[in-house]
Amino acid sequence: MGAMTLPLRVRVRPYADLTRYFPGTGAVREVDVPAGATIQVLLERYGVDAEPRLTLGLNGELAERNARLASGDLVDILVPMTGGA
Amino acid sequence: MSRSQGSVHRRFLRVDLTTGGVSVEEPEPDYMRLHMGGRNVIAHTLLTEVPPGSDAFDPENRLVFALGPITGVSVPGGSRHSVGAKSPLTGLFGESEAGGYWGAELKRAGWDAVIVQGRAAHPVYLWIDDGVVALRDARHLWGETTGPVEAQIRGELGDEHIRVAQIGPAGENLVRFACVVHDLNEVAGRTGLGAVMGSKNLKAIAVRGTQPVTAADPRAIAGVARWVAQETLAPGGAHHRLHTWGTGAMVKSKQLEGHLVANNFRDGQLPGGDQVDALAIEASTDLEMDRCYACSVRCKKRVKIDRPDRKVDPKFGGPEYETMAAIGSNTGVIDVMAVCKGHEMLNALGMDSISCGATIAWAMEMVELGLLDERQLDGETLRFGSADDLLRLIGRIARREGLGDLLAEGSLRAARTLGAEAEARVVHVKGLEVAMHDPRAMPEMRRNYPVTPTGGDHTGAAGKRSGLRNTVGLCHFLQYDEATTLTLLNAATGWEVLPEELHATFERGVTMARLFNLREGMQPEDDRLPDRLHQPLRHGPLRDRRLSRETVSDEVRAYYRDHGWDPATGRPYADTVEYLGLAAVAEAAQATPFVAERREPIPAGRPPYTPQREENGALAE
Known part of the structure; x- marks a missing residue:
């Protein structure tokens, strides 16, 4: 039997109404994803990939969906801005 | 007064401030169908009535408040109207929109537009009480900020339901980016229309209307209103985010x-710059959401702050995204309370937040470079990131004190007094300060800014969707597709407008605005972006990206072609002008020298412009 793969605990910061995808309260929430997961895996697991367009941050830097996550990472999840008043 | 069939009265109010005369004009029946309202009525009026080459502050300039057929109809988004004049900032077509209640009130008073000309001998205000109209002395209101003026007018006319459009001290002082303030928080902000109002000695237009606006098909209107209220406001719904935070949540x-x-468009990232957003306002102030006429979306912020040094009165609303960025990150200010305070000051003094913030940001860069001397600074300190400098200067600009007097001219005119180095750092199109979306990163802004008739405007006004929304009196934020827009227009008016006719209405508006601009001296070279926006950003993921001038000029030529204008000169082709029914207008406006002949005739039966699909409608953050 191989070694058990422990899930990763990462922090997510969903903005505005995107908080509805994640359990808990507060601006920053802790969630578990499988070891070796990418941001895309995280998005799929919580249903956020249903959003047509997203802007993603990883530890304060712009990130792609295929960025691999490490324990304690902070993932910002937003919708890109278009024009407005 | 006879009741109208549908939502269009076919009644314009003409006010001559020089003579004190007011009169009713009834446009020909086909005029309303041809031009509908908003931009088209403004452009037609400016073209046919403003003498070529006249100064924006000349009494012959016209100040037009134009509703659309949907303005005042009881449906979400049906609150909008446009204000227009020859702009004192650009010297070209000036136009800006507002929501709130004023436009609906004017429709309920029985009018589709108010056209103001001349100059009063002393300050006056216009009182429209349904069909009864009077000019009243406003000398006791001159010099006052907008809050006390609204209260005073309602008090002296004895009606708390009166809606007031007005200028603040900035408009009186001819600050070239002064705005027209409606309901204290709904501003026709751009292109300096408040200064035109000030030049006419017109302090305010107070309106009370008591006649319900009838729609030809109320059930169709109610169906759309129900859809918005019941199916779009919950989490995940089309208007949920606007409903909850207004703009600026992302x-x-x-x-x-x-x-x-950030920092006069030099930087794309600013430490703490994202702390000035709608979420921070929600977290740190007493925030409520407010609405415009008949709108269940309720996307307007009302911010209350009780902190003694940043006390903010919610009657002035609260900052939306453009203001957050213009007097926030673009001036390096990351203090959300200060931005809320600045917003209140701008609405009280009557100035456009975008142009004011951009002009201050430009001046901050001039101080960094040492291009403003001691005399010009007049003791002013001006540093990126200083909220105190920002707030102090907002007040000084409105009063034209010290350095504020120079900046009240707008960034381009101010820069031209300092020389080429200063002018090269002005972020403007046609003299209008560019709004707070960077075209180096946003293709829709890159395509829109250079060709919008008013200059550096972000609302997509060169495009079909926004152009039509403006003309019919419908808010840009409502996520209606073109079919729904058409449903609303026909249900409001009883007309049977088809998509092709609606498209032609849009083309008529941009082509008239184009002819006006060409007649007033605009050159095709003015359809460009400023130098700063072709330079790379100093920081962040886009620091290596460069926007080429060829990209922009190619897109400008494509825009000309799509609209039936000569790709080389940007002049509308004669067949376009003819097809749109504008030949007589061009003739009357002395604009025929700016009409081009097409070398190859277009095939019979085809419009001379490219029928376009509606652009992606999302203008909602």
């Missing part, structure tokens, strides 16, 4: 992507 996305407008 500012952080710009910071991450590297195109947050």
